[in-house]
Amino acid sequence: MTNRKGGLSKVFDYFCNEDPFAEGLSPCPGCPLELALRLLGKILGSQDLVMTGTPSCSNPVMTGQNVGAWHRLTAYCTLMTGAAANATGLSRQYRRSGQDATVVCFNGDGCAADIGFQALSGAAERGENFIYVCYDNEGYMNTGVQRSGTTPIGAKTATTPVGPKQRGKSTRRKNLPLLMAMHRIPYAATATLSHLEDFAKKLLKAKEKKNEGLAYIHLFAPCPTGWGVPTHQAIEVCRNAVRTNYFPLWEAEKGIFTLTHQVKKPKPIMEYTRLIKKYNHLKEDELERIQEEVDYEYEFLRHLTEFRKCVATKHQTAGE
Amino acid sequence: MNAHARLLGCGKKGMLNMEGTEFNKTKIKVITGNSAAAHGAMLCRPEVLALYPITPQTEVVEEISGFYASGELDAEVVEVEGENSAMNIITAASAAGARAFTATSSYGLVYMYDALLQAAGYRVPIVMVNVNRETPGITAVSSGQQDMISTRDSGWIQIITSSCQEILDSIIMAYRLAEDFDIQVPVMVNYDGFYLSYLAEKVEVPCRADVDGFLAPLKDQPQRPILKPGEPMGFGTHGILEGYLELRYKHSTALERAKVKFDEIDKAFERHFGRSYGGQIDTYRTADADMVLVASGSLSGTAQKVIDLKRDQGLKIGLIRLRMFRPFPRERLIETLRGKKAIGVIDRSICFGWNSGPIYVELRALSPEIGYIPMMSFIDGIANMDVSVANIERMVRILQSASEGDSYQKVTWIGMEEE
Ligand SMILES: Cc1ncc(C[n+]2csc(CCOP(=O)(O)OP(=O)(O)O)c2C)c(N)n1
Ligand code: SF4
Numbered sequence: 001m002t003n004r005k006g007g008l009s010k011v012f013d014y015f016c017n018e019d020p021f022a023e024g025l026s027p028c029p030g031c032p033l034e035l036a037l038r039l040l041g042k043i044l045g046s047q048d049l050v051m052t053g054t055p056s057c058s059n060p061v062m063t064g065q066n067v068g069a070w071h072r073l074t075a076y077c078t079l080m081t082g083a084a085a086n087a088t089g090l091s092r093q094y095r096r097s098g099q100d101a102t103v104v105c106f107n108g109d110g111c112a113a114d115i116g117f118q119a120l121s122g123a124a125e126r127g128e129n130f131i132y133v134c135y136d137n138e139g140y141m142n143t144g145v146q147r148s149g150t151t152p153i154g155a156k157t158a159t160t161p162v163g164p165k166q167r168g169k170s171t172r173r174k175n176l177p178l179l180m181a182m183h184r185i186p187y188a189a190t191a192t193l194s195h196l197e198d199f200a201k202k203l204l205k206a207k208e209k210k211n212e213g214l215a216y217i218h219l220f221a222p223c224p225t226g227w228g229v230p231t232h233q234a235i236e237v238c239r240n241a242v243r244t245n246y247f248p249l250w251e252a253e254k255g256i257f258t259l260t261h262q263v264k265k266p267k268p269i270m271e272y273t274r275l276i277k278k279y280n281h282l283k284e285d286e287l288e289r290i291q292e293e294v295d296y297e298y299e300f301l302r303h304l305t306e307f308r309k310c311v312a313t314k315h316q317t318a319g320e
Numbered sequence: 321m322n323a324h325a326r327l328l329g330c331g332k333k334g335m336l337n338m339e340g341t342e343f344n345k346t347k348i349k350v351i352t353g354n355s356a357a358a359h360g361a362m363l364c365r366p367e368v369l370a371l372y373p374i375t376p377q378t379e380v381v382e383e384i385s386g387f388y389a390s391g392e393l394d395a396e397v398v399e400v401e402g403e404n405s406a407m408n409i410i411t412a413a414s415a416a417g418a419r420a421f422t423a424t425s426s427y428g429l430v431y432m433y434d435a436l437l438q439a440a441g442y443r444v445p446i447v448m449v450n451v452n453r454e455t456p457g458i459t460a461v462s463s464g465q466q467d468m469i470s471t472r473d474s475g476w477i478q479i480i481t482s483s484c485q486e487i488l489d490s491i492i493m494a495y496r497l498a499e500d501f502d503i504q505v506p507v508m509v510n511y512d513g514f515y516l517s518y519l520a521e522k523v524e525v526p527c528r529a530d531v532d533g534f535l536a537p538l539k540d541q542p543q544r545p546i547l548k549p550g551e552p553m554g555f556g557t558h559g560i561l562e563g564y565l566e567l568r569y570k571h572s573t574a575l576e577r578a579k580v581k582f583d584e585i586d587k588a589f590e591r592h593f594g595r596s597y598g599g600q601i602d603t604y605r606t607a608d609a610d611m612v613l614v615a616s617g618s619l620s621g622t623a624q625k626v627i628d629l630k631r632d633q634g635l636k637i638g639l640i641r642l643r644m645f646r647p648f649p650r651e652r653l654i655e656t657l658r659g660k661k662a663i664g665v666i667d668r669s670i671c672f673g674w675n676s677g678p679i680y681v682e683l684r685a686l687s688p689e690i691g692y693i694p695m696m697s698f699i700d701g702i703a704n705m706d707v708s709v710a711n712i713e714r715m716v717r718i719l720q721s722a723s724e725g726d727s728y729q730k731v732t733w734i735g736m737e738e739e
Binding site for chain 1: 367368370395396398399400401402404405406407408409410411412413414415416417418420434435438547548549550551552553554555556557558
């Protein structure tokens with residue numbers, strides 16, 4: 001976290017803002033979803049915020065499963081299939097009736113990458129005016145930790161167990177933030193909860209950019225319960241995900257990529273996987289395979305960030 | 321039109337200066353059912369529309385796109401990537417206060433099934449056109465009512481129309497019904513794919529001011545709950561036990577109220593535009609009839625012709641055209657059918673598990689009130705099979721012999737079974 005001269009990081013200012021969420025939310029102990037939601041509310045402010053949420057781990061907070069909603073926000077409960085479509089309907093009507101609104105979809109990866117992907121991609125292509133935050137806990141957690149499209153290779157889940165015939169998930173994760181950036185939407189970014197200043201900046205940028213079209217933030221949010229992470233270590237997992245380049249922090253504006261956090265000397269993937277029980281079964285060669293995946297994806301991203309130079313010289317306006 | 325309505329019509333016109341002059345006067349046009357639907361929807365000034373094509377509905381979305389391009393329709397038009405999203409878009413837009421519209425058919429209707437249920441559960445007053453077509457299973461790009469039937473327990477109001485004029489008029493009435501403060505339930509306006517969708521007929525297209533005037537009373541009602549930024553409210557929050565039960569109860573009783581309301585709206589429509597359709601059901605020569613055929617949609621025209629033919633031959637027969645399928649017009653059906661000697665129900669879809677027509681099955685539930693008289697199910701008009709004069713005459717023959725006390729078969733698959 002970069003410090004401002006002679007004081008605390010800017011993100012601490014946001015923590016002084018009004019919190020639209022009640023005290024004592026209902027995620028599992030140590031779940032970073034609570035931090036994500038509170039910070040999002042404080043940064044975007046509740047005056048024009050309209051939140052939508054799906055059935056997921058955010059549901060108990062957003063729509064008050066069994067109790068009552070835990071916030072004082074304007075909120076709309078969507079289906080997993082149509083989250084982005086519901087946000088489209090809301091934002092279109094607010095635009096038409098001239099009401100300022102920041103419509104935010106706050107959805108899990110299961111919705112964003114899988115069952116709700118069509119609606120999300122459609123909204124991106126049409127340039128709808130809202131923010132879509134996908135919190136990625138790499139699986140369907142609310143239903144009890146099943147694999148999703150973003151579950152990484154080798155990870156153990158309830159539907160990709162470990163046994164003589166299976167070694168966790170056998171296919172690689174879907175790189176959803178990259179897919180979203182490839183729509184060349186005004187803003188696509190990755191963020192995580194160990195780098196709050198970066199997250200805060202990206203949220204504010206998303207709010208500004210959503211007036212030009214869809215703004216997408218992919219928030220890496222480990223699930224202590226489902227991954228087998230001690231309740232005090234979720235943020236450490238986030239930090240190591242960044243340090244190992246497992247989850248690089250970047251942003252893309254209309255397809256022009258920038259790394260927002262350079263990792264000078266990336267640590268080996270072991271530094272990340274050793275914190276997480278869902279990788280406990282992996283042998284050295286399997287970990288190497290994961291390292292290869294990480295290296296490939298990072299290299300791919302690095303090339304994308306270099307693309308900016310060719311664009312600048314060849315087609316000045318391509319990024320416009 | 322009352323003074324208030326007229327005022328409102330003028331006011332609106334002044335506001336929307338983009339709008340063309342094409343619809344400033346009532347006009348007679350020769351247009352297809354699909355075009356009539358597009359005209360009806362546009363005249364109601366929907367604010368958010370989601371459009372996705374499917375045969376035989378495609379012309380509706382194309383024509384609406386045309387209205388938008390020409391400036392006749394001032395709205396947010398979403399060229400959406402699928403029907404599931406279409407329903408989700410208009411549901412949320414309506415929750416945010418918009419008058420919203422979409423149109424679909426068959427595969428599209430079932431593809432939006434989860435969103436369809438949510439729209440009903442959220443009690444959003446949206447209107448959707450469904451152009452009846454066979455559903456997935458056996459691929460059949462053809463007419464049939466199975467699509468509408470398969471969504472009958474979704475909590476929507478379902479209206480079935482039988483002419484191009486009635487399509488246009490019913491959409492206007494549908495908004496009046498859906499948005500009524502005492503109802504607040506989405507309305508699906510159905511018409512037969514292929515037969516009506518592509519049939520060109522003479523249609524009186526009302527002028528904007530008249531439609532504005534007819535819909536004006538909706539503005540004088542209390543405000544329904546609307547989701548607004550800065551005004552904390554949960555739309556579709558989680559509810560279980562008594563809370564859920566209460567919402568279901570209220571939804572169900574709203575549907576009960578919708579029946580009489582629909583009759584009233586039909587009468588108000590007649591006063592305003594000079595056309596009426598009978599409300600929940602349209603009866604033809606039933607008063608003194610011994611036998612009654614029950615039908616719906618475009619085949620009713622053919623059935624009416626057969627009724628006339630048979631009346632000329634001295635047979636006391638009449639026709640009920642079902643205009644409202646959900647809620648089911650129990651009271652009016654009982655009133656019309658009580659004391660008759662035989663009833664034949666023509667269904668263009670199948671109630672699997674009962675091996676009979678769905679509308680027939682529902683009418684059978686009225687037997688205690690109507691009397692235990694011969695009641696027969698005729699399955700016909702499946703997948704574009706014409707319900708011809710000859711077919712209906714055959715039904716009447718079966719009906720007649722049953723009414724005279726002969727033994728009869730309860731279910732006949734016309735076209736499958738030789739006479
Ligand atoms: C159409 C549909 N299918 C299945 C479900 C059951 N379901 C509820 S929550 C959930 C998992 C959601 O996963 P994700 O979006 O990643 O959120 P998370 O639970 O991880 O927070 C599923 C599959 C559902 N609600 N809707
Ligand atoms: S299951 Fe995981 S993601 Fe869900 S609330 Fe618990 S810790 Fe958080």
